Amino acid sequence: MISLLNKRLMLMFTVIMVGGALVALVLTSFTGALVYFHTPTEAVAKTKELVAKKIRIGGMVQTGSLVRESGTLKIRFLVTDSTTHIPVRYEGMLPDLFREGQGVVVEGTWQSPQEFVATTILAKHSEDYVPVDMSEQGIAKSKESLLKSLK
Amino acid sequence: MNILKKIQLPTGILTWITLIAGVWLVFNVPDDFQQGGAVKILYIHVPSAKMALLSYLVVTVASILHLWKRSETADILAEAATSVGAAFTAMTLASGSIWGKPMWGTWWAWDARLTSMLVLLILFKGLMVLRHSLDDPVKGARATAILAIIGAVDLPIIHYSVVWWRTLHQPPSLSAGSNAGIHIAGPLLTPLLILTVAFMLLTLYMTTVKARQIEARRRLDALETARMHADE
Numbered sequence: 544m545i546s547l548l549n550k551r552l553m554l555m556f557t558v559i560m561v562g563g564a565l566v567a568l569v570l571t572s573f574t575g576a577l578v579y580f581h582t583p584t585e586a587v588a589k590t591k592e593l594v595a596k597k598i599r600i601g602g603m604v605q606t607g608s609l610v611r612e613s614g615t616l617k618i619r620f621l622v623t624d625s626t627t628h629i630p631v632r633y634e635g636m637l638p639d640l641f642r643e644g645q646g647v648v649v650e651g652t653w654q655s656p657q658e659f660v661a662t663t664i665l666a667k668h669s670e671d672y673v674p675v676d677m678s679e680q681g682i683a684k685s686k687e688s689l690l691k692s693l694k
Numbered sequence: 695m696n697i698l699k700k701i702q703l704p705t706g707i708l709t710w711i712t713l714i715a716g717v718w719l720v721f722n723v724p725d726d727f728q729q730g731g732a733v734k735i736l737y738i739h740v741p742s743a744k745m746a747l748l749s750y751l752v753v754t755v756a757s758i759l760h761l762w763k764r765s766e767t768a769d770i771l772a773e774a775a776t777s778v779g780a781a782f783t784a785m786t787l788a789s790g791s792i793w794g795k796p797m798w799g800t801w802w803a804w805d806a807r808l809t810s811m812l813v814l815l816i817l818f819k820g821l822m823v824l825r826h827s828l829d830d831p832v833k834g835a836r837a838t839a840i841l842a843i844i845g846a847v848d849l850p851i852i853h854y855s856v857v858w859w860r861t862l863h864q865p866p867s868l869s870a871g872s873n874a875g876i877h878i879a880g881p882l883l884t885p886l887l888i889l890t891v892a893f894m895l896l897t898l899y900m901t902t903v904k905a906r907q908i909e910a911r912r913r914l915d916a917l918e919t920a921r922m923h924a925d926e
């Protein structure tokens with residue numbers, strides 16, 4: 544005869560096992576799908592299989608690469624993870640935090656192996672919060688954090 | 695349950711004091727070098743998120759105690775913390791969206807952090823629905839406790855989502871362990887710490903009031919049932 548205590552222990556055991564199985568499942572199977580963006584290096588390595596597919600590339604807007612076409616909302620810039628640079632074209636509104644040397648996630652397609660055309664641009668904020676009068680330290684720190692997160 | 699009655703007023707007063715002090719500091723906080731004034735949203739968003747996770751932790755522990763010891767008190771605590779946690783989760787998602795639109799350029803992104811937090815809200819709501827979906831309140835409480843314990847897998851997923859996967863959401867600014875470091879400069883950090891304490895007190899206060907209300911309702915239900923049986 545199973546005592547009441549044993550029954551409760553069995554129930555708890557089952558619940559914990561099911562929970563553990565769920566975690567294991569998430570960690571092993573969904574890892575690929577849970578990644579929100581590719582790094583520029585990955586995106587270039589997989590250019591062939593990703594061509595014509597809508598993808599997201601995350602990195603840093605290369606300092607000095609941003610070119611605005613005057614009179615339009617068209618821009619061109621390089622997105623980089625410090626090893627690979629990808630030329631990106633975009634036309635439209637930009638988020639407040641979009642600027643050179645800061646994080647960005649571009650969503651769009653490879654037009655050719657040399658050019659990525661973005662349909663959406665999202666700014667990626669680093670985990671650093673710094674007051675205005677310490678801006679220089681802030682810029683350096685957030686660059687460092689961002690490149691670290693792309694490793 | 696007598697202790698709840700005793701702590702309610704002092705906790706309420708302390709909550710008000712720390713909340714007012716914290717909010718006053720937030721209005722005097724310097725602008726962030728990138729976000730400007732929008733950095734103030736941080737002071738609602740981060741403490742809310744912490745309290746949402748803390749509430750679920752309370753629900754989990756209370757559910758284990760309820761299944762193990764058949765403790766009615768633990769069940770009342772679980773039910774109370776579920777409502778409070780749902781409110782903080784909704785607050786986290788709403789404040790995050792309001793920050794995300796101007797800063798990221800989008801209200802929502804299906805990245806691991808945002809999605810796992812939405813799962814937490816669905817879990818809280820699911821627990822609230824499940825409890826009252828069974829006719830027998832004892833069975834309802836037990837089923838709710840089991841779902842709560844299974845759902846606890848979402849807690850480590852939320853916490854580590856920004857570390858395990860690349861997300862649009864930024865990694866933790868305050869972290870211990872291998873990647874230890876404080877990424878929030880001093881003048882911006884103090885109000886956050888004070889508001890985190892204020893939100894903890896607020897959570898305690900809200901859970902206390904809710905637990906007392908649930909207990910009173912259960913006592914009334916029991917009286918009602920007894921009276922109906924007496925009439926028969």
